[in-house]
Amino acid sequence: MHDLAGNRTGLTDYAAQHVGLSLDPATRVATLTLDRPERKNPLTFAAYAELRDLFRALAYADDVKAVVLTGAGENFCSGGDVHEIIGPLTQLDMPGLLAFTRMTGDLVKAMRACPQPIVAAVDGVCAGAGAILALASDIRYATARSRTAFLFTRVGLAGCDMGACALLPRVIGQGRAAELLYTGRSMDGEEGERWGFFNRLSAPGEVLAQAQAFAAQLAAGPTFAHGMTKKMLQQEWNMGVDEAIEAEAQAQAICMMTQDFQRAYQAFVGKQRPQFEGN
DSSP states (O other), X not given: OBOTTOOBBOSTTOOOSSSEEEEETTTTEEEEEEOOGGGTSOBOHHHHHHHHHHHHHGGGBTTOSEEEEEESTTOSBOOBOIIIIIHHHTTOOHHHHHHHHHHHHHHHHHHHHSSSOEEEEEOSEEXXXXXXXXXXXXXXXXXXXXXXXXXXXXXXXXXXXTTXXXXXXXXXXXXXXXXXXHHOOEEEHHHHHHTTSOSEEOOTTTHHHHHHHHHHHHHTSOHHHHHHHHHHHHXXXXXXXXXXXXXXXXXXXXXXXXXXXXXXXXXXXXXXXXXXXOO
């Protein structure tokens, strides 16, 4: 999605092999689908790597303004495939294990670094690494029947996987995060919404369409500014208040140089609705 000079190109030339990928040219929303419904959409080594590379490449995709992440069938993602990932991991040495855990963490880094907002559409099972994918998204739509579980302790592992101990407390609070990470229990959709993990609950047959509609709403907005908002949300976790205020002053001054800012002013003066173009 970019040439040797680093120029931005489109997503249409990207051939995904291990996840479903579609792009609505009208809304400029890309939908990524974990597509192994017969197994509740588990992740494989190849799927992890492809998702990581795809989210990295989205920084150069000028035809994608927002992303929806979902699962095929009636489930989001059951985590790492027991037979294709968990079994082989028991045979690896420490360097091999560390290479794997760093690779899965790189997927989360890529999701947080890509400038487009990511909207997760969650139904059914959302477990293990699948729960992390939902957590690493910017917005989460779900159903009442969704079941989210950070179940690492149930397989003898720590809850600190793929950034969970950093991300989850910031979304739902330290005490609630600690409970989920220590116990590995399932959180249903209504509890998830009440705790602030999910932004909205939808009917099972409507969750994907509503997530895509919200993503389209974001894609129709000032997308350069949205990218700046996402970057600040990420970077300010490690800043003091004074540093954050200065960083936001600089970020906002940059956004004031965009044509979208001019478009918004001219639309206001003309008592019209602004038509943003993302530049």
